[in-house]
Structures are given as C-alpha cells and as structure tokens.
Amino acid sequence: MAPIVLDHITKRFPDGALAVNDFNLDIADGEFVILVGPSGCGKSTTLNMIAGLEDITSGELLIGGQVVNNKTPKDRDIAMVFQSYALYPHMTVRENMGFALKLAKTPQATIKEKVEEAARILDLTQHLDRKPANLSGGQRQRVAMGRAIVRDPAVFLMDEPLSNLDAKLRVQTRTEVSRLQRRLGTTMVYVTHDQTEALTLGDRVAVMRTGVLQQAASPKELYDRPVNLFVAGFIGSPAMNFMAGTLEEGMLRTSLGEFRLSDRLRREVESSGSGREVIVGLRPENFEDVALVSADNRPHGLTFRTSIDVLESLGSDVFVYFTRELGQGVNSAELEELARDSGRADSGASGETIVARLDAATHVREGQDAELWVDARAMHIFDPASGRNLSLGDDDGGTASVQAAPGQADAGEAQAPDPDARSGGVRAVPGQAGPAGEAT
Amino acid sequence: MAAITPRRRAGWATANLVVIALALIPVLWLVSLSFKTPAAVLDPSFLPAQWTWGNYHGILTSAQFLRPLANSIGIGLISTFIAVVLASMAAYAIARLRFPGKSVLIGMSLLIAMFPLIALVTPLFTIERALGLFNTWPGLIIPYVTFGLPLGIYTLSAFFREIPWELEKAAKVDGATPFQAFTKVIAPLAAPGMVTTGILVFLACWNDFLLAISFTSTIASRTAPAAMEYFSGGSVFTVPTGPIAAAAVVITIPIIIFVLFFQRQIVAGLTSGAVKG
Numbered sequence: 001m002a003p004i005v006l007d008h009i010t011k012r013f014p015d016g017a018l019a020v021n022d023f024n025l026d027i028a029d030g031e032f033v034i035l036v037g038p039s040g041c042g043k044s045t046t047l048n049m050i051a052g053l054e055d056i057t058s059g060e061l062l063i064g065g066q067v068v069n070n071k072t073p074k075d076r077d078i079a080m081v082f083q084s085y086a087l088y089p090h091m092t093v094r095e096n097m098g099f100a101l102k103l104a105k106t107p108q109a110t111i112k113e114k115v116e117e118a119a120r121i122l123d124l125t126q127h128l129d130r131k132p133a134n135l136s137g138g139q140r141q142r143v144a145m146g147r148a149i150v151r152d153p154a155v156f157l158m159d160e161p162l163s164n165l166d167a168k169l170r171v172q173t174r175t176e177v178s179r180l181q182r183r184l185g186t187t188m189v190y191v192t193h194d195q196t197e198a199l200t201l202g203d204r205v206a207v208m209r210t211g212v213l214q215q216a217a218s219p220k221e222l223y224d225r226p227v228n229l230f231v232a233g234f235i236g237s238p239a240m241n242f243m244a245g246t247l248e249e250g251m252l253r254t255s256l257g258e259f260r261l262s263d264r265l266r267r268e269v270e271s272s273g274s275g276r277e278v279i280v281g282l283r284p285e286n287f288e289d290v291a292l293v294s295a296d297n298r299p300h301g302l303t304f305r306t307s308i309d310v311l312e313s314l315g316s317d318v319f320v321y322f323t324r325e326l327g328q329g330v331n332s333a334e335l336e337e338l339a340r341d342s343g344r345a346d347s348g349a350s351g352e353t354i355v356a357r358l359d360a361a362t363h364v365r366e367g368q369d370a371e372l373w374v375d376a377r378a379m380h381i382f383d384p385a386s387g388r389n390l391s392l393g394d395d396d397g398g399t400a401s402v403q404a405a406p407g408q409a410d411a412g413e414a415q416a417p418d419p420d421a422r423s424g425g426v427r428a429v430p431g432q433a434g435p436a437g438e439a440t
Numbered sequence: 441m442a443a444i445t446p447r448r449r450a451g452w453a454t455a456n457l458v459v460i461a462l463a464l465i466p467v468l469w470l471v472s473l474s475f476k477t478p479a480a481v482l483d484p485s486f487l488p489a490q491w492t493w494g495n496y497h498g499i500l501t502s503a504q505f506l507r508p509l510a511n512s513i514g515i516g517l518i519s520t521f522i523a524v525v526l527a528s529m530a531a532y533a534i535a536r537l538r539f540p541g542k543s544v545l546i547g548m549s550l551l552i553a554m555f556p557l558i559a560l561v562t563p564l565f566t567i568e569r570a571l572g573l574f575n576t577w578p579g580l581i582i583p584y585v586t587f588g589l590p591l592g593i594y595t596l597s598a599f600f601r602e603i604p605w606e607l608e609k610a611a612k613v614d615g616a617t618p619f620q621a622f623t624k625v626i627a628p629l630a631a632p633g634m635v636t637t638g639i640l641v642f643l644a645c646w647n648d649f650l651l652a653i654s655f656t657s658t659i660a661s662r663t664a665p666a667a668m669e670y671f672s673g674g675s676v677f678t679v680p681t682g683p684i685a686a687a688a689v690v691i692t693i694p695i696i697i698f699v700l701f702f703q704r705q706i707v708a709g710l711t712s713g714a715v716k717g
Contacts, residue, residue, distance in 0.1 A: 014538070053609050074615035086610035090628045099624075100614035147614070157613075 002064030002077070002154035002187055003029045004050065009059035011045050011211075019045040021211040023059070027189065027204075032181050033216075034202035035191045037234070042211040043191045044159055050189060051080050051157050064154055074103075076155075079148035083160040085140045087132040087147075093119075094128040097146045118146045121180075138169050145177075149184065156181070156188040162197065174200060195235050199223070207231045229387035232281050232380055238319065241354045245280040245381065252381070254280050255324035255352055257302045259376050269390050272383055278390070281380035284319065287356030289364055290373040301375045309353075311366040318358045320370070467692075473685035481681045495686035499671075505687055507659040508667030512691065515577055515663060516645040519584035523641045524634050526585070527592025528600075532622060534593065535600035536608070546593075553590035561654045568655055575657045583651055588641035595640065599633025600626065635702050643695065664691045 004027040011020040020042040027033050035043040048054040050061065052073035061069055068076050079100075087096050095102075097118060098111040106114075119125045122142040132140055141161065148156055161177070162170045178201055181188050192198055198205045199219040206216035207230070215227045226232035232240050245254045250266055252259040261269070269278060290303050310321040356372060364370040381391040473481065474495050476488040483489065499505040533539070534546060564583060565574070573579035603626060611621035627634070652666035659667065668687045671680040 048609075051609075051613055053612065072617075073612045074617070078613060080610070080613040082606045082610060084604060084606050086604065086606035088607060088610075088625055099611075103615045103620060103624075147610075151614075 003027060003031075003062075004155060004187060004189065005060075005062040006046075006050075007060040007062070009046070009049060009061060010057050011042070011049060011054060012057045019211050020049070023211075023213050025206055025213065025216055027187060030185045030187055032178075032188045032190065032201065032203045034198040034205045035189065035208060036193065036195055036198035036205055037208035037214075039193055040210075041208040043193075043208050045211075046208070047080075047157055047159055047189060047191045050155070051078055052076050077153050078155045078157055079151050079153040080157040080159065081144045081148050081161040083163055085132075085144040085161075085164070087140055087143055089132055092129050092131055093124060093135070093143050093146075096132065096143055097150045100147070100151045114150050114152075115146075118150045121149070122146045137165055138173065141165060141173060145180070149180070154187065156184075156186050156190075158188065158190040160192055161190075163192070163194070170197075177201065196237060199235065205235075207234060209234075225389075225392055226380065227389050227392065229279060229281070229382045229389070232382070232389065236283060238284050238355045238357070240281045240283050240380070241352075241356075242382075243280050243282075243324070243352045243354070245278045247276040247278060252278070252280065256354075256374060257304050259302060259379065265381070265391060269381060272388070272390055277384055279382040279384050281382060282354075282374055283378060284355045284357040286375045286378040287320075287354075287358065288373050288375070289358045289362035290371045291363070292359050292361060293373045297375075298373060300377050301373050303371060303373045305369055305371050307369045308364055308366055311364065313360070316360055318360055318362055318364070320356050320358060320364055320372075322354055322356070324352045324354060470685050470688055473681060474689050476682060478678065478682050481679075495682040496690070499683050499687050499690070504659060504670065505664070505667055505683075505690075508662045508664045509691070511577070511659075511661055512646060512663040512665070513694070515580050515584065515661075516642050518577070519581045519588060519645045520638050520642040522581070523585045523588035523592050524596075524638045527589050527637060527641075528596050528627065528630065528634055529622075530589070531593045531596035532600050532626065535597045536605070549590040549593050552586065553594075557587070557650055561650065564651075565654055574655060575661050577661055579655050580651060580661060580663065583655070584641075584645045584648070588644060591644070592637045592641055595637045596630065596633050599630045599636075603629050639698060639702060642698065646691070646695065 004025075006023050006025045006027075009020060009023040010018070012018050023042075023046060025033070035046055037043050045054055049056050050063075052068070052071060056069050060067055063076055063078070088099065091099065094115055097115045101111045101114060115128070116125070119128055122145060124139065124142055124146060127135060127139060127143075132143065135143065141164070144161065158177075162173055165173060174197060177190075190201060192201075199222075202219060204216060205219055205222055207214045207222065209230050215222060215231045217225075222231060222235050226235060229242070233242065243254050243256070245252050247253075247261070247266070247269060250261055250263075252261055290298070293301070306322045306324070308320045308322050312319040312321075356374075358364060358372075364372075379391065380389055382389055469486070472486060472488055475491050475493075476483065477490055477492050477494065480489060530549075534542060568574045568579050573582070607625055607629070608621050611625045612618070616624065647665065648663070649665045652663040653669060656662040656666060662670075664687065668684050671683045671687070
C-alpha cells in the first residue's frame with residue numbers, strides 16, 4: 001500500500017519516438033486509477049515505467065515516497081498482471097503463484113499457506129496442481145491475478161488484464177477485480193483501451209492521447225466536464241455527437257437550430273480567439289422525444305423536427321440516428337483520430353450523423369419525421385483548433401451542479417425546474433450559467 | 441485430384457524408397473563388412489559367407505581404439521556443454537537486447553560458420569603448437585566450441601524469439617534477477633531448443649575427422665574417427681578393412697541412441713499455454 005507520484009515523467013525511445021510526454025499524476029494510497037486511451041497513446045509505456053520494465057527518460061517516479069527511477073522491478077514492491085497473463089507454462093498453478101515468494105526465499109510452509117489462501121479467494125483450489133495449458137482463459141486470468149495478490153504488494157499494476165476474455169466473462173471479471181481491489185485496499189493502476197471498463201472500475205480515470213495526459217478525474221467528472229474534444233469523444237458510448245457551429249451576434253447557429261449563448265459563455269468563446277467557428281458537442285442522452293419532456297424543461301432546450309434514419313430499440317432505451325444536411329461538417333485532427341480508433345471513419349454520410357438516446361416510451365418510428373428536443377444546458381462548445389472545451393468556465397463548483405443534470409435528462413421529467421432560465425426560446429446554459437448570481 | 445492421387449502416391453513411395461536405399465545400403469554394407477573375416481573382405485556378396493565377431497573383439501580389446509573412443513565421448517560432451525551454455529547466453533542476448541554492434545556480431549559468427557575449415561587448419565595448428573595445446577583435449581575442445589557456437593547461436597536465438605517476452609517481464613516483476621529470469625523461466629522453456637542444438641553440436645564434434653587428425657599425434661587425445669586411420673592390418677600389406685568397419689559401426693551406435701532418446705524432447709512443444717491459446 002503506497003501512493004505513487006509521477007512527476008514530469010517523459011519517455012523517449014532510442015529511435016527518437018516520444019512515447020510519454022511530461023506526465024504528471026498523483027495517485028493516492030489505495031486509489032484505483034485507470035489509464036485509458038486509444039492504442040499507441042503511451043498508457044502501457046507509462047505502466048511499464050511504473051513497473052520498472054522501461055527506463056524513464058526524464059522526470060521522477062515515487063512509490064511510497066521514495067524515488068524509484070533507478071530501482072529494479074524487484075525492489076519496487078509491485079505486482080503486475082499482463083494482458084497475455086504471462087503464466088510460466090512449465091510450472092503448475094501452485095508454482096506459478098508461489099514463484100515470487102520462492103524467489104524471495106519465503107519459507108515453504110508460508111508459501112503454501114499464502115498460495116492456498118489466494119487460490120481460495122479466486123476459486124482456484126481444485127486447479128492448483130494443473131499446468132496453465134490445461135486451464136480455460138478465465139482460469140488463467142485468475143491465476144495471473146493470484147500470482148499478484150499472493151505477494152501482498154504495495155501496488156498492483158494491470159495491463160489490459162481482461163482484454164483476452166470473452167464479453168460475458170469480461171463483465172463478470174470486471175466486477176471481481178473491483179471487489180478484490182476494495183477488499184485488499186491496495187493502490188492499483190490499471191491500463192485499458194476500453195472506456196466502459198475505465199468508467200466502471202476506476203476511482204479516477206486518466207485519459208491519454210499521443211503520450212500526453214489529457215485529463216485525470218473521476219468518471220463522472222470526465223463524463224460531464226471533459227476538458228477537450230478528445231476526452232469528450234473518447235468517453236461515453238455511444239460517443240458524443242459533434243457538429244459545426246457558428247457564432248453570430250450572441251447566437252450559436254448549428255444544423256439543429258440556433259442557441260442563444262449566455263453573456264459569460266459568449267465572452268469566454270470570443271476571448272479564446274478561436275474565431276466564430278466552433279464545434280458543438282451533445283451527448284446522445286441530451287436528446288429526448290419532445291412528447292416526453294415536461295413543460296418545465298422544454299424552455300431549457302431546443303425543439304427541432306427531423307426524419308429518423310435508423311431506430312434501434314434496446315428495451316430500456318431507444319437509439320435513433322438522423323442526419324442533418326446543414327452545416328459544413330466538423331474538421332478536427334482529434335475527431336479524426338477518434339473516428340479512426342473506433343472505426344467510425346467510413347460513415348460516408350454527407351451531413352452530420354447524430355445519435356440520440358430516447359426514453360423507451362417514445363413513439364418515434366423509423367423513416368418518419370419526429371420532433372425531438374435537445375437539452376441546451378448540457379451543450380459543450382469546443383475550439384476547433386485547440387480542441388479545448390470553452391464551456392467549462394473556471395468556476396468548478398457552480399458548473400458541476402448544472403452539469404449533473406444531463407445524466408437525468410433522458411428520464412424526461414427528472415429535471416428540477418429552473419424558473420430563471422426560461423427567458424424566451426432557447427438558452428444554452430451548460431455550465432456557463434455557473435455562478436448563482438449570474439443565473440438569476 | 442482424386443484420379444491423380446494413387447499415381448502420385450506411387451511416385452512418392454518410389455522416391456522415398458530410392459532415398460532410403462541410397463542412405464541405408466552403404467551402412468548395411470559397412471555392417472556386413474564388419475562381420476566378414478579378413479580373407480572375405482573382397483568377397484562381393486552382400487551377406488558374409490562366414491560371420492565373425494573377430495573384428496569387434498579385436499578393436500574392443502585394443503587400447504588403440506578404446507582410448508580414442510573415450511576421448512571422443514569426453515571431448516564431444518564437454519564441447520557440447522560449453523557450446524550450448526555459451527550459445528544460449530549469446531542467443532538470448534541477440535533475441536532480447538538491442539545493443540550496438542549486434543548485427544556485426546551475428547555477421548561475424550556466421551562468417552566463422554562459412555569459413556572453409558581446411559583453410560584454418562594450418563594457422564590453428566601453428567597456434568596450438570605455440571600455446572602447447574597440440575595433442576591435448578583442450579586442443580580439440582576449443583576449436584569444436586568455436587565452430588559449434590555459430591550453429592548454436594543461430595538455432596537457439598530462433599527458439600528464444602518464440603518465447604513471449606512478457607514471461608520475462610513477469611519474472612522480473614516477481615522479483616527475479618535477470619540471471620534468475622533466464623535460468624528459471626526462459627531456459628526451461630528453451631530446453632527443446634537446447635537439446636536440438638546440443639545434438640547438432642555433438643554430432644559435429646563426434647563426426648569430425650579433419651581437426652582430430654590434424655591436432656593430435658597420440659592416442660592421448662586422438663578421437664575415434666581419427667584413430668581408425670591408424671589401425672593396422674594383419675600384416676603390413678593388409679588393409680584393416682574389417683576393424684575399420686567394426687569401429688565405424690561402434691561409433692555410429694551412440695549417435696542412434698542419442699537421437700532416439702532425445703527425439704521426443706525435441707518434438708515436445710513446451711511453450712503451449714504461456715499466453716492465451
């Protein structure tokens with residue numbers, strides 16, 4: 001059990017490639033931190049540096065208050081679970097789990113006791129004398145976990161430990177990992193490329209892109225207040241909808257319609273020097289069938305008509321896809337990378353394809369026109385050049401409460417009425433309504 | 441396809457039989473010779489008219505053969521052991537590490553393997569004389585190791601490359617020193633490769649004639665293939681064909697045992713189950 005501090009950590013490979021660039025993160029004792037990002041973002045390299053399997057080019061790494069840059073893995077008191085599990089094929093499960101203790105010259109009886117206890121926790125007792133080749137994928141994964149917990153280390157490192165499991169087992173094991181971490185209370189750093197895994201597991205999630213830490217925050221915070229376009233697009237499934245927007249005289253023109261900006265947000269956007277073109281981000285659940293939106297809530301958003309291209313019913317929710325022909329499309333390097341990463345690049349649509357998540361009670365039909373409502377308070381505005389989220393403001397406390405709303409928006413009328421915000425038509429108030437003084 | 445199959449099969453069978461016959465007939469001829477009496481050596485019949493153990497009895501009671509046989513076994517085993525140990529360490533480094541001059545190193549070791557041995561005999565002879573290694577065990581072991589290494593490094597680095605690197609990382613995280621990771625995790629997994637390499641190196645040493653005849657002068661260090669050259673017949677004018685054939689059969693037997701014994705280990709894939717599979 002130990003805190004970890006990554007202080008300006010940089011990794012440059014001998015061929016000159018910059019894998020991790022000036023990474024700063026404080027991980028508290030007992031915290032469960034997830035490193036997430038698309039492949040090649042440097043998350044595994046970062047983990048390997050914490051483990052001591054990769055040298056740190058510059059910066060300081062502290063585990064338990066000690067600088068460990070030049071310590072070998074064995075002196076760092078860490079345990080690691082690998083993506084491929086890396087079980088020793090010539091040893092039995094028992095020998096695999098006890099290997100570290102054997103190397104540490106632990107007495108035979110203690111090894112036996114600890115291995116058997118770990119096996120009991122992980123339900124591996126009857127497999128102790130089998131070789132890894134004779135185990136199923138899930139059992140191998142548990143042996144790999146067992147090998148880590150037997151040692152009772154200060155830090156657990158996990159490198160995509162679930163990615164070799166099938167979907168059902170993955171969800172099951174995910175819960176087990178979470179339970180195990182809580183039970184052991186050990187600091188854990190977990191690498192994954194799966195944002196769902198990241199959001200469900202972590203106390204805190206660090207999103208990385210091309211070697212740079214984008215944002216490290218709680219899952220909720222990441223979801224509600226992404227600092228930039230990349231984080232906004234990466235976190236959430238289905239992904240946030242992005243559309244082009246143009247600022248004109250305090251109004252934000254998009255393919256959905258016009259939103260009125262609050263003065264503060266307008267100032268924010270104007271002072272950012274990004275010009276009049278912006279990117280507007282709206283999460284699928286910020287949309288709703290207008291018939292299901294309470295009268296109190298309607299003024300907070302924009303109502304528009306559209307024809308529904310595709311409708312997918314999941315039972316609990318309904319996803320609808322529609323295309324807006326207006327707008328010049330969104331161009332941004334970050335969005336392109338996101339699209340590449342998720343295989344969405346080939347949509348082929350000329351306009352902007354938008355996904356909306358509606359309540360299951362909706363009567364919207366595929367191929368017909370429908371009237372939808374979008375919650376303007378949940379809107380994010382990004383600078384197309386830098387990708388920065390302009391709608392966050394700097395008043396964290398105030399905006400967070402407003403930002404909390406979109407999660408409930410799809411429930412239709414769960415929204416608390418806000419009498420001061422119904423100043424005619426539409427007000428775009430995501431976070432920009434911030435301080436109570438200004439909202440009134 | 442179906443119409444061609446029987447014809448094809450017949451074709452392959454014929455080809456196989458021809459190859460087997462070509463390989464086996466000289467060996468059988470040798471066995472037959474070893475059982476013939478000195479007088480019957482020039483008898484062209486395949487089977488000896490009169491079977492005799494005389495040739496075997498002769499060589500197996502003579503120090504002229506027994507001592508070289510012991511030399512062969514000793515020198516062969518020691519050379520193989522040293523070559524495999526050194527080759528596995530070198531191959532491991534080549535397979536795992538990036539270091540300056542790596543490709544030069546591989547190139548050099550290949551160069552040694554490609555150099556015609558006969559061209560090196562004279563300089564090596566001079567060197568061995570100067571160093572006092574001539575006609576000693578090390579005098580043969582050192583060149584055998586040298587010429588066994590390139591082969592060993594090549595075979596073993598292919599084996600090491602097959603072993604998932606994560607196993608080694610796991611061992612390091614589990615607290616192993618690099619040496620422990622090698623001896624406790626990597627080497628056991630590369631065991632089939634080491635056995636294969638060992639057999640190849642041992643065969644090369646065991647069968648060597650050129651170096652053995654060049655760097656030895658007495659039975660103190662002469663190996664069996666070279667010793668056969670010094671067998672004497674019943675008289676000055678008799679060629680010792682029978683004893684040579686018997687000796688050749690005797691030195692072939694260990695090889696057959698060796699290969700049969702380790703065959704299973706060569707084939708067994710120990711790496712299954714290391715990673716998801």
